[in-house]
Amino acid sequence: MGAAPAAAVDGGTRVAPGVRYERFDVAAVGGPTRVHVLRIDVSDPRVRLDLLYPGTVAARATVSSLADGAGAVAGVNGDFFNITEVQHPGVEATGASSGPAIAAGRALKGAVPDAQRFGPALPPGTSARDVIGVGDDRRARLDRLTLDGTVRTPGGALPLGGLNQYALPEGSVGAFTSAWGGASRVRATCGTDTDRAAPCSTDTYEVTVRGGRVVSASGTPGGGPIGAGTTVLVGREAGAQRLRKLSEGEPVRVGHRLVASASRVPYRFAVGGYPVLVDGRPLPGLSDATAAVRTAAGVFRGGRGLLLLAVDGAPAYRSGLTVAELADVMRQLGSADAFSLDGGGSSALVAREPGAARVTVRNHPADGTERPVPNGIGVFSTT
Structure with missing residues (x-):
């Protein structure tokens, strides 16, 4: 009605x-x-x-x-956002939004898996990747933005599963940049592709890349501000296993972009x-x-x-x-x-x-x- x-x-x-x-x-x-x-x-x-x-x-x-x-x-x-973490005791809510975000023409983040978003259930046929935005052509439109990214290592290329997201797909590797802020990255490894409340993964690994080379690694995701020119790679399950093969000093290149499904015009801004x-x-x-x-x-x-x-x-x-x-x-x-x-x-x-x-x-x-x-x-x- x-x-x-x-x-x-x-x-x-x-x-x-x-x-x-x-x-x-x-x-x-x-x-x-x-x-x-x-x-x-x-x-x-x-x-x-x-x-x-x-x-x-x-x-x-x-x-x-x-x-x-x-x-x-x-x-x-x-956008809707990671407002609470009552299902994951000891894990802090990041406050980060669920969907993609572009500011001043710069891609800030990708979308979390649909089941990991906060807010009401999505209408049939819609996705956490849906956005409204304005392009460089000064036209407002609805669209869908998908992350396209790659981590290039001496052992081969890894697909990038996330960019500055509070939740990563199972088995993936996500990139965190200075745009993320200082919040803990532990939340990115919690839940699953079908259940936001599922326990956090016990198989995680984190690699810090600066100046195009691995400078440190850790068995658990960390927190704190990320410096300019630094990318922190967080892996869970299969993604963690791939990151463990990297050694300090090895060259690593990370590239990413948000690809629009409906428009070829770059976005000035977009929000989920x-x-x-x-x-x-x-x-x-x-x-x-x-x-x-x-x-x-x-x-x-x-x-x-x-x-x-x-x-x-x-x-x-x-x-x-x-x-x-x-x-x-x-x-x-x-x-x-x-x-x-x-x-x-x-x-x-x-x-x-x-x-x-x-x-x-x-x-x-x-x-x-x-x-x-x-x-x-x-x-x-x-x-």
Whole structure:
């Protein structure tokens, strides 16, 4: 069942040229729901979009602090993330996001295996590799980014199973760079390709490569910041066995990139989540069972426009939207394609008041205060 037509609460406010803030009330199945919306003219040369993040993958900060720190005029929270590790006692949650991430044209990380992601169950046919992003052609689009990487050693080439990820596929080797941060890499070897809660692997190995050569090794994954020009390779099961064959001083080269399935245009930024609307039609199998506070992004005008939405978490509007209703509301507001981002206590939409130097949170966070998150979508203006 879809939501009733959205009713505008006011006439909206211009945040910056090409960026407008609006509010709507929706009669959802569970009760009244208010949504906060940013309409962005992506084609406007005065507008730029990029990933908001704290400078490393395994770190978190509030959307408002990320926006102010980067000089953004508006933004929303981004991907689902490794928020807790109750299934793995003694293992710390990394705070890293589940899906791929690109910032300022630079690939930060790949996607964890589908079963290892946090958040609600994925709709049929979708993947943790799904993203929404904006390319160098200034067009917004939905896509899927797959890691393509290789570790070249004297004994042969190894496929790279992960890049700065809190979970690696079974039997693989993952690369961690300075972009990861200082969080422990132990979590990367926990769970399996089918069960996030499965025990951590007992067969692990770690190799540090600096200047193109092996400089150290360890039987267990470590932690702490990784220096520029250094790559730490973490292997589990078969991947660990391959890494054990490397000796100190041996030459090793690591290469990686994120390959898009739909676009040949490089991405300026991309963030993970999952699609809910494609070509104006809700994806089959979207859940209509649980209403919640949610965040979403939508594409309109053939990618020349981007719509960012966050549900209000105030008690008067806490009924929220089901995933099926979210797709319907995004369609009503003009999106041809729409993408669900993290919700609940993570949902936050921020924007500057006219003439203000800092952003304010426009929706009421469901937890009463902003939750630190690993990333978000930032809206920048050159004016």
